[in-house]
Amino acid sequence: MMRYVDLHAHMVSRTTDDYLQMALTGCVAVTEPAFWAGWDRSSADGFEDYFRHLTDFEPKRAAQYGIRHFAWLCLNPKEGEDRQLAREVLSRIPRYLQSPTVLGIGEIGLNRVTRNEIATFRDHVELALEHDQLIHIHTPHLEDKYKGTRTIVDILTEYDRIEPSRVMIDHAEEHTLPIILENGFWTGLTLYPQTKVSPERAIDMFERYGTDRICVASACDWGPSLPDAVPHFALAMRRRGHAAALIDSIIYGNPIAFLGQSPKFDVGAEPRSGEAATTVSPRDHTAATSSAGVAAA
Amino acid sequence: MQPGVIPSPKTGRELVDEYFIENRTRLLEIAAFLDRLDRTDASLVDRDFRVRAFRDALRLLDARPAAGEAQTRVERIQHLLSDPTTEPLEKLDTKSARGAYDRWQLGVA
Ligand SMILES: [Zn+2]
Numbered sequence: 369m370m371r372y373v374d375l376h377a378h379m380v381s382r383t384t385d386d387y388l389q390m391a392l393t394g395c396v397a398v399t400e401p402a403f404w405a406g407w408d409r410s411s412a413d414g415f416e417d418y419f420r421h422l423t424d425f426e427p428k429r430a431a432q433y434g435i436r437h438f439a440w441l442c443l444n445p446k447e448g449e450d451r452q453l454a455r456e457v458l459s460r461i462p463r464y465l466q467s468p469t470v471l472g473i474g475e476i477g478l479n480r481v482t483r484n485e486i487a488t489f490r491d492h493v494e495l496a497l498e499h500d501q502l503i504h505i506h507t508p509h510l511e512d513k514y515k516g517t518r519t520i521v522d523i524l525t526e527y528d529r530i531e532p533s534r535v536m537i538d539h540a541e542e543h544t545l546p547i548i549l550e551n552g553f554w555t556g557l558t559l560y561p562q563t564k565v566s567p568e569r570a571i572d573m574f575e576r577y578g579t580d581r582i583c584v585a586s587a588c589d590w591g592p593s594l595p596d597a598v599p600h601f602a603l604a605m606r607r608r609g610h611a612a613a614l615i616d617s618i619i620y621g622n623p624i625a626f627l628g629q630s631p632k633f634d635v636g637a638e639p640r641s642g643e644a645a646t647t648v649s650p651r652d653h654t655a656a657t658s659s660a661g662v663a664a665a
Numbered sequence: 666m667q668p669g670v671i672p673s674p675k676t677g678r679e680l681v682d683e684y685f686i687e688n689r690t691r692l693l694e695i696a697a698f699l700d701r702l703d704r705t706d707a708s709l710v711d712r713d714f715r716v717r718a719f720r721d722a723l724r725l726l727d728a729r730p731a732a733g734e735a736q737t738r739v740e741r742i743q744h745l746l747s748d749p750t751t752e753p754l755e756k757l758d759t760k761s762a763r764g765a766y767d768r769w770q771l772g773v774a
Contacts, residue, residue, distance in 0.1 A: 480754055480760075515747065515748045
């Protein structure tokens with residue numbers, strides 16, 4: 369049976385039917401970057417509730433389908449213009465980093481490439497460095513992608529403390545993928561039905577550049593998107609004639625290679641049915657229940 | 666264009682056999698979109714940067730990359746549609762991108 373990790377999925381916006389579909393198609397783990405809700409949150413408290421949702425409730429929901437759920441925390445680039453709010457939210461992130469399912473800081477990055485967005489991006493990069501976290505980065509869409517990706521890569525290469533292999537610069541397309549890979553970062557192709565990369569174009573990029581340091585993900589969220597975009601990609605690979613082992617290395621091996629750099633990441637054994645809600649708790653349950661306020665009931 | 670790192674398991678002929686019909690459909694969708702615009706307002710190409718960008722992209726579709734030309738069709742179209750500037754914006758103007766860069770300063774119709 370096919371197995372995969374969806375490295376970029378906004379599960380708070382999805383239904384239990386979506387979890388079911390993902391489980392049925394071989395999904396063993398998802399990682400969920402903190403992002404924009406489609407509307408602006410009104411306060412740092414609003415973000416904190418979101419962080420609790422991501423670190424407490426969502427892992428339990430996923431566990432009911434045998435799927436491990438991990439999260440990335442930040443104030444996203446779509447709300448990064450408000451510097452005051454960004455500072456307040458940033459000050460609340462560190463205690464959630466103790467949560468056993470938080471892998472790092474993300475998805476940070478840029479939206480329209482403004483001065484304030486850049487300042488908020490830098491603050492997050494520094495927070496990640498200070499706490500030795502993996503970084504997951506959103507690049508802008510459409511006409512802003514090229515400029516935003518170049519700006520992000522330029523900023524990151526200024527920091528000698530950054531190990532590029534611990535950074536994923538996501539939402540790459542044909543004109544940004546080489547810039548990211550040449551600088552040693554990981555990258556992701558997000559498979560959206562309308563606005564991003566189709567499975568066919570993603571396969572073209574693998575054929576051209578190889579499979580090193582490139583992942584695919586659904587980036588499913590509250591907009592038109594597919595929670596089973598990764599198995600659709602796998603099917604498209606088979607239709608193009610690619611071997612099962614190659615497909616497995618892209619949809620399972622690659623995300624595990626990147627995410628496994630965090631000691632918290634583990635695809636684990638799937639819980640037996642009936643004990644899902646309790647087995648979600650990670651290895652060190654006491655640490656989870658301490659300062660971060662992520663304790664399961 | 667350089668050969669890929671992972672060779673296509675299918676031959677060119679096999680790719681055509683498998684994918685011709687669905688790409689034929691995409692071609693007709695684009696033709697119908699342009700006809701629809703002509704039927705409603707044929708002057709849009711001079712008044713809306715998105716339509717201008719679309720028309721220029723169509724020209725790139727048909728142009729075979731010259732020998733030694735590193736960029737593929739997709740890359741050239743991606744660059745045509747991208748903001749080529751490097752300076753950050755002073756302030757956030759709009760939350761969402763519009764899909765093309767207005768290099769002609771045409772605005773939207
Ligand atoms: Zn996202």
